[in-house]
Amino acid sequence: DIQMTQSPSSVSASVGDRVTITCRASQGIGSWLAWYQQKPGRAPKLLIYTASNLLRGVPSRFSGSGSGTDFTLTINSLQPEDFATYYCQQATSFPLTFGGGTKVYIK
Amino acid sequence: EVQLVESGGGLVQPGGSLRLSCAASGVTLSRKDMHWVRQATGKGLEWVSAIGTAGDTYYAGSVKGRFTISRESANNSLYLQMNSLTSEDTAVYYCARAGLSSDSFDIWGQGTMVTVSS
Numbered sequence: 001d002i003q004m005t006q007s008p009s010s011v012s013a014s015v016g017d018r019v020t021i022t023c024r025a026s027q028g029i030g031s032w033l034a035w036y037q038q039k040p041g042r043a044p045k046l047l048i049y050t051a052s053n054l055l056r057g058v059p060s061r062f063s064g065s066g067s068g069t070d071f072t073l074t075i076n077s078l079q080p081e082d083f084a085t086y087y088c089q090q091a092t093s094f095p096l097t098f099g100g101g102t103k104v105y106i107k
Numbered sequence: 108e109v110q111l112v113e114s115g116g117g118l119v120q121p122g123g124s125l126r127l128s129c130a131a132s133g134v135t136l137s138r139k140d141m142h143w144v145r146q147a148t149g150k151g152l153e154w155v156s157a158i159g160t161a162g163d164t165y166y167a168g169s170v171k172g173r174f175t176i177s178r179e180s181a182n183n184s185l186y187l188q189m190n191s192l193t194s195e196d197t198a199v200y201y202c203a204r205a206g207l208s209s210d211s212f213d214i215w216g217q218g219t220m221v222t223v224s225s
Contacts, residue, residue, distance in 0.1 A: 001168075034211035036152075043215035044152065049207050087152055091210035094165045096142075096154040 002026050002090050006099035012107040017078045021102045023071045023088035032092035035064055035073045038101075039084045048073065049091075078104070109133035109214055111202050116219030123192050123223070129185040129202030129216055137180045140205040142212060143187050145198035145221075155200070156187065157210070169195070192223045 003026035013019050023033065031051040036044040046055050048064035051071060061076040075082055083106050088099040111134075115127040127143070129136075143155040156176040157165040164176050175188040185202050199220050203212035 032209055034209070036212075038152075043201055043218055044212070045215070046211055046213050049211040049213075050209050055213065089152070089154075089211065094157070095167045096157070096210055098152040098154065101151045 001095055002029065002093065002097055004088055004090055004097050004099040006086075006088055006102050008102060009100065010103040010105060012105040013078050014107045015078055015080055017107075019075045019078055019082075019104060021073045021086055021088075023066075023073070023099050025069045025071075025090055028068045029090045029092040031067050032090060033064075033066070033071050034089045034091055035062075036087045036089065037082075037084045038087065044087065047086075075104075080106075111204065111214055111216035113200065113202055113216040113219035116200065116221045118222045118224065119192055120225050121193055121223055124188070124190045125192065125221060127187040127189065127200055127202075127219060127221070129187075131183045131185070134204065134206075134214065136178055136183050136185055136204070140210065141176075141178060141185045142203045142205060142210075143176065143185075144201045144203055144212070144215075145196075146201070146218075147198040150198075153198070157205075158185070189221070192221075194223050197221060197223045 005024045033051045035048040038044040052064045085103045142157045158176045173191045177186045199218040201218045202216045204214040206213040
């Protein structure tokens with residue numbers, strides 16, 4: 001199975017900050033990586049697919065980059081609605097696997 | 108409006124069975140791969156199972172041989188038959204559609220809670 005390792009597990013930030021979350025795969029996955037946002041008690045929402053493609057309707061302050069084993073989710077100018085938990089997910093082979101999550105707290 | 112609605116969760120004893128359903132509106136389930144993903148309380152996301160457009164099925168190792176995914180086009184629904192349940196299966200179960208060019212989940216249901224306890 002492909003292991004997905006996210007870091008940090010949590011980060012505190014202020015409105016307007018830039019936040020960067022990294023995700024590392026245990027083996028190369030090309031660009032087959034997705035990022036999700038989840039708020040308490042809600043289903044996850046897809047933000048980015050195939051590493052860097054922003055889902056329609058997702059604010060442009062979210063961006064994704066990377067390929068192979070190392071990936072990054074960047075949130076520019078953090079907004080109050082962005083405080084949530086973020087997960088990466090590899091989409092290259094079964095079993096599909098998620099990272100452990102990164103919780104973005106209000107500083 | 109595109110919507111997935113899960114049902115069928117509840118309290119079941121260890122060793123018992125449960126069948127989850129996922130009803131779709133505004134989208135035809137048979138045209139895309141469909142998945143089940145679960146999340147134990149306070150934990151991360153865990154992929155459970157998938158069914159492709161050709162009916163091919165895939166399972167996580169932790170549920171293989173116990174869970175069965177299926178789809179019924181006539182009522183545009185997805186199912187997950189869960190047998191031999193253990194406390195490790197306690198979680199919120201989400202159905203999700205892989206609607207893009209990759210196995211990423213662009214539409215999710217609201218989830219249904221499964222609790223395995225005596």
